[in-house]
């Protein structure tokens with residue numbers, strides 16, 4: 001077994017899709033019960049059905065991470081259902097506002113939504129769960145950042161800047177929560193094939209005539225070939241394995257870190 005999470009309860013935001021879904025699977029495989037929280041309740045319920053096949057308890061919860069009342073209600077519901085939260089993974093995220101695929105730069109609405117979901121949403125969930133973890137003097141928090149948060153690039157920068165903020169706030173909370181035996185780390189994925197990356201590939205296709213005959217999936221594969229020294233794609237389950245490690249006792253002395261899981265695409 002990768003990491004022993006037997007008897008632990010994990011709450012995963014953004015658990016209905018992409019990385020969050022893969023993380024739910026791996027945490028359950030490692031023995032954790034899983035609360036799958038997402039704005040998309042139907043999607044969360046589907047993941048609960050899949051996760052239950054690993055023999056763990058799982059339940060779906062609806063949440064809008066940008067709204068404090070919604071987050072607090074969700075945390076209360078998870079505590080009522082499971083009795084405790086040992087692990088929080090913040091995976092809920094957005095690349096931009098509606099119409100992102102048709103843009104070349106970040107609009108006001110892209111700055112607003114990326115900061116609301118990726119930054120404020122992470123903080124609201126983290127703070128609500130940390131209150132409970134502090135009382136128990138135990139907790140493992142994993143924020144999904146991005147290697148795009150380590151280095152600026154073309155395209156407007158709202159998403160990358162929001163992920164730089166996630167890396168930064170991970171360090172701040174790691175300092176504040178260390179006295180309570182709570183570890184806070186972030187994972188920096190590269191490019192992972194999910195509905196979010198499909199949006200990115202569609203934007204690239206629209207803006208680059210040389211990509212016009214390629215499908216979004218082919219654009220993704222080309223990117224991996226060109227940018228990834230290992231020349232193979234990383235999966236949501238790879239992010240789950242890192243999250244499971246960070247949530248395990250094997251990582252008890254790791255906190256405040258941002259760990260690339262990107263096949264070497266960026267090495268900073």
Ligand SMILES: NC(=O)c1ccc[n+]([C@@H]2O[C@H](COP(=O)([O-])OP(=O)(O)OC[C@H]3O[C@@H](n4cnc5c(N)ncnc54)[C@H](O)[C@@H]3O)[C@@H](O)[C@H]2O)c1
Nearest residue numbers: 014016017018019039064065092093146189191192194196
């Ligand atoms: N896919 C990639 O290449 C990649 C790379 C680096 C980082 N990430 C990060 O990984 C995380 C997951 O991305 P993904 O690729 O799986 O995307 P995705 O679109 O497949 O999943 C995102 C999930 O977040 C949920 N969500 C969005 N806004 C929400 C809100 N306000 N409240 C609650 N849930 C909300 C969505 O319903 C969805 O289920 C994000 O934080 C993303 O920035 C993704």
